[in-house]
Amino acid sequence: MVLGWFKKLKGSLSKSSEKISDGIKKALKSKKIDDETLEQLEELLISSDLGVECSSKITEELRKSKLIDPSSKKVKEIIKKKLNETLIPLEKQINLTNELHVVLxxxxxxxxxxxxxxxxxxxxSKDGRKVGMVAADTFRAAAVEQLKIWSERTKSDFFCAKEFSDPAALAYQSILSAKEKKLDLLLIDTAGRLHNKIDLMNELTKIIRVMKKIDESMPNETMLVLDGNIGQNSIKQTEVFKQICDIDSLIVTKLDGSAKGGALVPIAEKLKIPxxxxxxxxSKEDLARFESDQFCSALLGID
Ligand SMILES: Nc1nc2c(ncn2[C@@H]2O[C@H](COP(=O)(O)OP(=O)(O)OP(=O)(O)O)[C@@H](O)[C@H]2O)c(=O)[nH]1
Ligand SMILES: [Mg+2]
Structure with missing residues (x-):
C-alpha cells in the first residue's frame, strides 16, 4: 500500500526527477567535486525551481562534504538531507476525531x-469517513456544478444554495446539517474570483464571522491552496489571505506535469507555514499527504 503510493508520487514527479538526475550525472562527469562541478550543480538546482537561497545552501553543503569519488547517489543523499532540514518541520498531519471537522x-x-x-x-472516504462538501462559491454556477460532480464521484454529501445567494448563510446551515448527519469532515469550497479583491476578502471575512456563531473554533481548519507553478506570486497571495484568516496549512498543487516539483521548496522556506x-x-487519487522524506526521494529520483 505505502509502496504503491510512493510509486505513484514518483511517477507524478518523474519529469522533475529526470531533469535533476540527468543534471547531476552530467555535472559529475569530471568525477570530482571542484568549483566547476559545484557551479553546475547550483545552476541545476536553481533551474529546478528550488530557489536561490536553498540551492546555495545545498551547494555549500556539497562543498563541505569533500566527497571523494562522488556518485549521483551520494550527491542526492546530501541534497535530500538538506531539503529535509527545511521541510520536515513543516509536515502537517490532519487527524480526524469523532467530532465533525470543518475545513475552509x-x-x-x-x-x-x-x-x-x-x-x-x-x-x-476511502478511510471510512463520512464527507460533505459545501459549494460556497455561489458566484459562478459552473463552480457549483463542478463541485457537484466531485461529490457524485466520491459519494459525498453535497450542500449548495441558489446562484448569488449568501455563501456565509450556506456555510452556516451546512455545518448544522453536517452535525445532524454525523459527518466526519466538511469541506467548504470558496470563490477565487469576485468583482474585485476587496469583495473577495469581505466575503471570506463574513463566512468566517458567521461560522463562528456556531462555535468559536470554526472553521476547525483553514487550508490555503497554492499553485506550485507560480513561484513568487504564491508568497504575495499568502500575504493577502493571512490578513483576513489564520492559515493552518498549505496545499501545494500542480507539482506534476512540467519539471516544477521543486517549486514547493522555496514556497515552504519563505512562508514557513506547514x-x-x-x-x-x-484525478481523484492525485493528492498525497506531505511527507518530506518521501517527497524528496520522489523529487530526486531516489528509490
Ligand atoms: N496537473 C494538475 N492539475 C490540477 C491539479 N489540481 C487542480 N488541477 C487543475 O487545475 C484546474 C483548476 O482547478 P480548480 O479546482 O477548478 O481550481 P479552483 O481554485 O477551484 O478555481 P476557481 O473555482 O476558479 O477559483 C482544473 O483543470 C484542475 O483539474 C494538480 O495537482 N495537477
Ligand atoms: Mg473552484
Whole structure:
C-alpha cells in the first residue's frame, strides 16, 4: 500500500526527477567535486525551481562534504538531507476525531481548490469517513456544478444554495446539517474570483464571522491552496489571505506535469507555514499527504 503510493508520487514527479538526475550525472562527469562541478550543480538546482537561497545552501553543503569519488547517489543523499532540514518541520498531519471537522478551503482562482476538495473527499472516504462538501462559491454556477460532480464521484454529501445567494448563510446551515448527519469532515469550497479583491476578502471575512456563531473554533481548519507553478506570486497571495484568516496549512498543487516539483521548496522556506497535502495531477487519487522524506526521494529520483 505505502509502496504503491510512493510509486505513484514518483511517477507524478518523474519529469522533475529526470531533469535533476540527468543534471547531476552530467555535472559529475569530471568525477570530482571542484568549483566547476559545484557551479553546475547550483545552476541545476536553481533551474529546478528550488530557489536561490536553498540551492546555495545545498551547494555549500556539497562543498563541505569533500566527497571523494562522488556518485549521483551520494550527491542526492546530501541534497535530500538538506531539503529535509527545511521541510520536515513543516509536515502537517490532519487527524480526524469523532467530532465533525470543518475545513475552509481558500485560494485565488484556478489554483485547484475545487479539484483538491474532490481529492480530499476521496482520500478520507476511502478511510471510512463520512464527507460533505459545501459549494460556497455561489458566484459562478459552473463552480457549483463542478463541485457537484466531485461529490457524485466520491459519494459525498453535497450542500449548495441558489446562484448569488449568501455563501456565509450556506456555510452556516451546512455545518448544522453536517452535525445532524454525523459527518466526519466538511469541506467548504470558496470563490477565487469576485468583482474585485476587496469583495473577495469581505466575503471570506463574513463566512468566517458567521461560522463562528456556531462555535468559536470554526472553521476547525483553514487550508490555503497554492499553485506550485507560480513561484513568487504564491508568497504575495499568502500575504493577502493571512490578513483576513489564520492559515493552518498549505496545499501545494500542480507539482506534476512540467519539471516544477521543486517549486514547493522555496514556497515552504519563505512562508514557513506547514504543508498538509500536495497535488500531483487532475484525478481523484492525485493528492498525497506531505511527507518530506518521501517527497524528496520522489523529487530526486531516489528509490
Ligand atoms: N496537473 C494538475 N492539475 C490540477 C491539479 N489540481 C487542480 N488541477 C487543475 O487545475 C484546474 C483548476 O482547478 P480548480 O479546482 O477548478 O481550481 P479552483 O481554485 O477551484 O478555481 P476557481 O473555482 O476558479 O477559483 C482544473 O483543470 C484542475 O483539474 C494538480 O495537482 N495537477
Ligand atoms: Mg473552484
Amino acid at each position: 478551503i481558500v485560494g485565488v482562482n484556478g489554483v485547484g481548490k475545487t479539484a483538491t476538495i474532490g481529492k480530499l473527499a476521496h482520500k478520507f 504543508i498538509s497535502f500536495i497535488g500531483t495531477g487532475e
